[in-house]
Amino acid sequence: MSAKEEMTFDSVDEQEALSGVEIESQHPADAAETIEGLDIADQVKFIKQLPIKDAADSIAEMDGHDQKALISSLNRGLAARIVEEMAPDDATDLLEGLNEDLQRALLSRVTAEDRAELKTLLTFDPDTAGGVMNTEVVILDQDLTADEAVAKIREEVEDKEIPYYAYLVDKKDRLVGVLSLRDLMLAKRGSLLKDLVKTQNLITVGYNIDKEEVAHLIAHYNFLALPVVDFGNRLLGVVTVDDVIDIIHEEASEDMQAMVGAGADETSDSPWLYSVRMRLPWLILNVIFSAVSAWVVHLFEGNITQMAVLAVLMPVVANQAGNTGQQALAVMIRQLAMERFDRKRAWLAVVRELRIGLLNGMIISTLVFCAVLLVTHKLLLATVMGAALGVDMLLGAFAGASIPLLLKEMGRDPAQASSIFLTTITDSMGFLVLLGLAGLVLLS
8 A cells, every 4th residue: 555545534624633632652452442532523533643553553443333433434435445444353343233235345345356255254144153254364275395384484474363273185176284374484394285284184164153152162172273164174264362351251241131131242332222222121021020929929918017127027038039049040151151052061060059049048047047136036937037048048059050051051142141030030939938938937
């Protein structure tokens, strides 16, 4: 790109420095933070004062909602040049969030080669290996010597984003091996590349594999990148460790929000009506579930009337069981998010949580038994409270550990509204056990 093309000012006015904003050389991540702190008009001015490459790197580091709003506000020519400068996987992520008209307009302005590559990447499901892979990889013929390979890499590496590995292919473009650049540099002169990998256990993933599974594999094998292939074992691209960090961060955020019934992809910058649409169904469901707990309390209205202290103790049982369940829930969701789903191991983890819940329940119920006895001097009341608390904490541990697994077995997101289901169980069962025991022991 020429020096003239690097300058993206549309007018002299746009060259004016933004008040209070430093436009000196910044790391793209720092520049992204600076941009996100501005209003949209100043964001546009900021980007127009950066070289195209710096603008592309900075926008790639921005939050998805912010980067799409910014690209939509730029003139089409500048936006297309920025997309063209981005790594293919970053450009694809950006284009996926744009409306179809803008997407087509930007694609029509990039080079034919980039347009074909981006259109291909856009056909992959964004939640699969193909949807997050990068195509800027070093590909070498397996029949090259080490010296020839080094020379070829020197010619091509400037245009490649990923210098970790070289990928060896045969005459039919099938992947036959992966060679670290360190091993290539240490190879003896004249060594054939295919001889360097002939004993290698090649690890690959299909383009349709879920991106979470890809992240697990990279973490398991401690790879910097993992090749993505089609059904004919032809190399399509690679998923890199920086993509894995983004995947893990994204999935953790989605799980945290899904647990309480918020939209998985919702952010503080999402349109507020979208947030209402995502949250309202779960809030309505929560009202229905809360009615179950209220109905249980109504069944024992007479018991509460005869012994008002029960109304004081009810929240203690529900809250303590709820906290116990939330602890088990968090551990189970983390396990399901970080590891492959193993049914036997997962249900053994439920047994583990039951043991923890049982022991914690015994300890806490003993402490509460002593406290209630000390305050009320009523042995039977203290016994009922301690027993109800211990039972409900055990139920909470079981519910918290098993709800994500049941959702997983049903093919649903294990985190989806799990906190709402858990609260319903611990509240309604806690009230039922406490008031039921009170009716049998104290008021019979």
